[in-house]
Amino acid sequence: MQISARRLPHWYAIDRPLFITFRLHGSLPSGREFPAESLTSGEAFLSVDRLLDAARVGPTYLAMPSVAQIVVDSLQYCGERDYRLHAWVVMPNHIHMLTTPRTEVSRFMRRLKGYTARQANRVLTRTGQGFWQEESYDHLIRTAEEFRKIEGYILNNPVKAGLALSIEEYRWSSMYAK
Numbered sequence: 001m002q003i004s005a006r007r008l009p010h011w012y013a014i015d016r017p018l019f020i021t022f023r024l025h026g027s028l029p030s031g032r033e034f035p036a037e038s039l040t041s042g043e044a045f046l047s048v049d050r051l052l053d054a055a056r057v058g059p060t061y062l063a064m065p066s067v068a069q070i071v072v073d074s075l076q077y078c079g080e081r082d083y084r085l086h087a088w089v090v091m092p093n094h095i096h097m098l099t100t101p102r103t104e105v106s107r108f109m110r111r112l113k114g115y116t117a118r119q120a121n122r123v124l125t126r127t128g129q130g131f132w133q134e135e136s137y138d139h140l141i142r143t144a145e146e147f148r149k150i151e152g153y154i155l156n157n158p159v160k161a162g163l164a165l166s167i168e169e170y171r172w173s174s175m176y177a178k
Contacts, residue, residue, distance in 0.1 A: 014101055017086070017141035019150045022113065023094035025130035027058035048137075052094045053161035060092035061120060061131075068172045070119045071095065074112055082108035086147075087154045090172035091161065096154040098147070109136060 028048065061067045068090045075097065079085035083099035101108070117131035141147050155167045155175050164170035 013140065014103070017098065017100050017147055018105065019139040019141060019154075020097050020099065020105075020109070020136055021094060021138075022109070022136040023052055023133050024059050024061060025133050027052060027060075027093040027133070052091065053157070058093060061124060062090050062095070062172075063092035064123075066123050067120045070123070071116050072172060074116050074119075078108055078112050082111075085174070087151045087174045089154050089157050089170070089174070091157060091163070096157060098141075098151055098154055105138070 071090050075085060075088050082103045083101045086098040088097040113132045121131055155173060158164045158170035159167055167175045170176055
């Protein structure tokens with residue numbers, strides 16, 4: 001088990017399912033505060049995810065088909081060597097993925113985010129600006145029931161956010177890719 005920390009603690013284990021969420025730089029309102037003592041980590045995650053789903057603040061580059069396709073191709077390519085990719089969704093300003101790591105998580109996330117940022121910034125003709133928020137949210141999956149619950153959460157995210165009427169309809173998810 002690997003443990004690291006920046007602002008958030010990160011617990012990783014090779015061959016153990018992991019839920020990862022990462023977002024575009026500047027995609028949340030600045031100065032947002034959550035009372036730490038009144039919310040569990042799961043409740044805090046849901047609060048942030050609701051803000052991301054609303055996409056009222058910041059960039060939504062991932063809603064552009066050319067940028068979304070860069071991310072989808074990269075998720076799948078990295079899944080061939082770095083992790084087993086169970087479920088994923090590309091939302092307008094964030095990504096959810098359910099994986100089982102085969103290699104060190106911080107290393108494959110650095111490669112995934114670095115490559116997609118360079119390619120997306122090329123498409124967007126942007127230079128010298130951050131694309132992804134530095135830190136990602138992750139959660140080590142503990143049970144088969146939790147795995148199924150998170151997989152459903154990921155696949156239903158576009159429907160919950162009002163981007164599609166059904167999970168099969170949303171183009172930028174593992175459900176559509178099946």
